[in-house]
Amino acid sequence: MEGALIPLNRLAIGKLGRVKYLTALGEAKRRMLDLGLVADTPVEALRKSLSGDPTAYRIRGAVIALRSEEASKILVEID
Amino acid sequence: MGLTAQSTGSGALKNDLQPRAFGPGELVVALAGNPNTGKSTVFNSLTGLRQHTGNWPGKTVAGARGKYQFRGKNFILVDLPGTYSLLAHSVEEEVARDFICFGGAGVTVVVTDATCLERNLNLVLQILEITPRVVVCVNLMDEAARKKIGIDLDGLGAVLGVPVVGTNAREGRGLVELKEAVFRIAVGLEQPQPFPVIYEPAVEEAVRLLAGPAGEVLKHRVSGRWLALRLLENDKGIVHSLEGHLGVDLSRDPVLNILLEKAARKLGSNVQDVIATAVVRRAEEIAAKVVCPENRPLSRSDRGIDDLVTSRRWGVPIMVAMLGVVFWITISGSNYPSKMLAAVFFRVEGWLTALFAAAGWPGWLHGLLVLGVYRTLARVVSVMLPPMAIFFPLFTLLEDLGYLPRVAFNLDNLFKKARAHGKQALTMCMGFGCNAAGVISCRIINSPRERLIAVITNNFVPCNGRFPILITLSAIFIGGAAGGFHSLAAAAAVLGTVIFGVLITLGVSRLLSATILKGLTSSFILEMPPYRKPQVGRVLVRSLLDRTLFVLGRAVVVAAPAGLAIWLMANIQAGGMSLLDHGAVFLQPFAGRIGLDGYILMAFILGLPANEIVIPILIMSYLSGGAMLEPESLEDLRRLFAANGWTGLTAVCAMLFTLNHFPCGTTLFTIRRETQSAKWTLVSFLLPTLTGITVCFIVAQAARLLGLV
Structure with missing residues (x-):
């Protein structure tokens, strides 16, 4: 699976991915960029909430929870 | 809308x-x-x-x-x-x-x-x-x-x-x-010359062309380079702001627009990415130079705590237990200071009465000011101050610790299903202290639609003003049956009511999303900051000064005139009955259908300024004493209520109605201020009231049908 592009919400817990592309538009995209989610940023999936959504990710030293809708718009390459 | x-x-x-x-x-x-x-x-x-x-x-x-x-x-x-x-x-x-x-x-x-x-x-x-x-x-x-x-x-x-x-x-x-x-x-002793972020050549070229004219149009009140970048990103908000603050309409400047159009065509559509990426890269570069080590692993203890408090098995139990403990400490801890305050106020009342008698002032004046205004104020302060002074610091402590974002993380999926915002969990928590404060805290939700949902539904969690009603009633009718575990059973009953309130919040949020506040959920990004050791001293001072006194001050302002009005209603006679009695008789047929009686409903209506005067009004009406009285013990109170026809069903319905009825005056005022809309204030008034009437009606009718009472 190395090198394959997957949406971030499908990144398994404990795995690392690198941001390749954002499919979000407008404000949603703006917010992702503001989190520092630019190309090649490493993201680690940390934990899922009780019912499986949202998921907490480690992004540039911070722990950020994203709902699956948002995470699905971030394409990552598995490290 | x-x-x-x-x-x-x-x-x-x-x-x-x-x-x-x-x-x-x-x-x-x-x-x-x-x-x-x-x-x-x-x-x-x-x-x-x-x-x-x-x-x-x-x-x-x-x-x-x-x-x-x-x-x-x-x-x-x-x-x-x-x-x-x-x-x-x-x-x-x-x-x-x-x-x-x-x-x-x-x-x-x-x-x-x-x-x-x-x-x-x-x-x-x-x-x-x-x-x-x-x-x-x-x-x-x-x-x-x-x-x-x-x-x-x-x-x-x-x-x-x-x-x-x-x-x-x-x-x-x-x-x-x-x-x-x-x-x-x-004072001008130093004039910093920051190094700008350098963008890729094509962007820099466009900025160079635009910065001059852009700065000119605004008479150099705003940096031309910055404005050029925002214009290239097609940032409509800043154009709007410039018009509002400086009165300059950029879209009317022909030279700037032609230049901008040309530049935009050359650069293509991903300028935003290019600019944002350059800033992030520059930050990376700088950090690489000055921070050592650059990348640190997450704190192991933070991970450990998060594993526990957000875990599938323990996440919810820990949350409920924490809430329960906070309630229990508040309930059992505020009892004693509350009594002390009441005793002090009672003594002062004696002095005031003596003063009035010595000065020879008329009885009606004494009634109006001492029995009306003073007693209401005394009751509100002695009932409200101790729980708030305990609850707010405890809550601020949890907040300082960094636990609340984890609550939002745990509950988000429920709010998502209700098409509401995950941060509504936080504003709801604030509502436990005071709904007016909860309404203000809704500002943390960005989307207007979801913020309105959070504002309108905030009242479905009971605030500190309503806790005393829930506590008193559950202590009499539920705790009374539990013998030695009085405060625990009462706390459990209150906890149950609260959980019911949360469920209603979710249901009503979903209903609003499906009807008058239709729309999709906005993006949800929640940071879970590292746990920090709370600053206990600061927490105490800050929560006391900022929250407790602030909320209490507002309650006192509304309670004083309410005391006056209530005393008048209880003492002005018409046709052999006080105005209060007339009101109760009028409300009786309706109140009876929803498991209450005319006096209870009347007390809630008169308690609009501040919910903590509901029980005192009720006692005053039953005793027809014309002024608020404090029954000696809970047993006295139970006997008084029972003598006036209260059953277990009445208590349950009164508790449900406490949870679901119109917000208090302060909260309504705050909603009006926050939403800037009379319409949404009206919705916030009607929705909980109708919910309360419906819930109580169903419970009362079902209990009667099943022959439980």
């Missing part, structure tokens, strides 16, 4: 940060920074605690102002909302951006977190594009040192081109240096 900024309350926030006229010789300093950087601590340390009012959860949402003096100059410090960026279009970001651009601040201090500097540099670099008059405050240096993160402050100053000061605001370290750096820029 349009969801314009005006109708949903961002107007209220904007008003808070309108650049007001500052006094002569006052130097304005803006305080910006990411959330969770200790910005509020810096603010408090610089200005002193007394300056700070209204610190609600998560962020400084209203622009707090404070003063300090340094080297004979008066500084006005304006605390801007915490933001990660100034480029998105949330109310906070626009407010912060507009204040930095147009607020007339001589200096902007950007507070950053030493433990994750790289991420904070994004905002620093953005602000440096707007104004060179910046001091970067690297806060939480002690925490960074504990985590073995080294930061080269001089190196950072050199690469940024502005003064950098390391602080540890909790202990007050570095603050003098910070004031000194601000002073030097404010």
Whole structure:
């Protein structure tokens, strides 16, 4: 699976991915960029909430929870 | 029902940060920074605690102002909302951006977190594009040192081109240096020359072409380079703001528009990415130079705590248990001080009565002022102050610890299913203290639609004013049966009511999303900050000053005239009955159908100004004493209620109606202020009332059908 592009919400817990592309538009995209989610940023999936959504990710030293809708718009390459 | 900024309350926030006229010789300093950087601590340390009012959860949402003096100059410090960026279009970001651009601040201090500097540099670099008059405050240096993160402050100053000061605001370290750096820029002793972020050649070329004309149009009141970049990103918000603040309509400038069109065509559609990426890369570069080590693993203890408090098995039980413990401490801890206060007030009442008698003032005046106004006030203060003084600090402690974002994380999926915002969990928690405070805290939700849902449904969690009713009734009718575990059983009953309230909140939120507030959920991004050791002393002072006294003050203001009105109603006779009795008789047929009686409903209506007077009104009506009385014991109270026809069903319905009825006067007033709309205030009034009537009706009719009563 190395090198394959997957949406971030499908990144398994404990795995690392690198941001390749954002499919979000407008404000949603703006917010992702503001989190520092630019190309090649490493993201680690940390934990899922009780019912499986949202998921907490480690992004540039911070722990950020994203709902699956948002995470699905971030394409990552598995490290 | 349009969801314009005006109708949903961002107007209220904007008003808070309108650049007001500052006094002569006052130097304005803006305080910006990411959330969770200790910005509020810096603010408090610089200005002193007394300056700070209204610190609600998560962020400084209203622009707090404070003063300090340094080297004979008066500084006005304006605390801007915490933001990660100034480029998105949330109310906070626009407010912060507009204040930095147009607020007339001589200096902007950007507070950053030493433990994750790289991420904070994004905002620093953005602000440096707007104004060179910046001091970067690297806060939480002690925490960074504990985590073995080294930061080269001089190196950072050199690469940024502005003064950098390391602080540890909790202990007050570095603050003098910070004031000194601000002073030097404010009086012109130092004129920083920051190094701009350099973009790729095509963007730089476009900026070079646009910056001149853009600066010209605005008469150089705003940086031409910064404006050029925003125009290239097609930022409509800033065009709008320029029109509002400077009265300049950029779209009417033909030269600028032709240049812009040309540049945009050349650059293509991904300018936003290119610009944002360049800023992030620059932050990376700088961090690589000045931070050592660059990447640190997450704290192992934080991971451990998160594994537990957000785990599938323990997440919810821990949450419920914490809430239960907070209630239990509040209930059992406030009982004694409440009685003491009541005793003191009672003694003072005796003196007042003696004074009135000695002065020979008429009985009606004594009745009006002492039995009406004074007794109501005394009751409100003695019932409300102790639980608030216990509940708010406990709550602030959980907040300071960093636990609340985890609650939002746990509950988000439920709120998502209700098409509401995950942060509504936080505003709901605040509502336990005071619904008015909860309504104000809804400002942390960016989407207007979801903020309105949170505002309207906030009243479905009982506040401290309603807890006493729930506690009293559950103590009499539920705790009474539980023998030695009195306060535990009562706490459990209250907890059950609260959980029911949360379920109603979710249901009504879903209903609103499906009907009058249709729409999709907005994006949900929640930061879970590292756990921090709470500053117990500060928590006490801050929650007492900011929250307890603030909320109590407002309650007292409404309770005084209410006391007067209630005394009059109980004492003015018409046709052999007091006005209160007339009201109760009128309401009886309806009240009976929903499991209450006329007096109970009347008490809720008269309790509109402040819910804590509901039980006293009820007692006063049953005794027809014409003034509020305090029954000697809970047993007296039970006997009194039973003698007036109360059953278990009446108690249950009264508790349900306590949970679901119109918000109190203060809350309605706050909703009006926050939403700037009479319509949404009316919805907030009707919805809980109709819910309460429906729930009570179903329960009462079902119980009667089943022959339970």
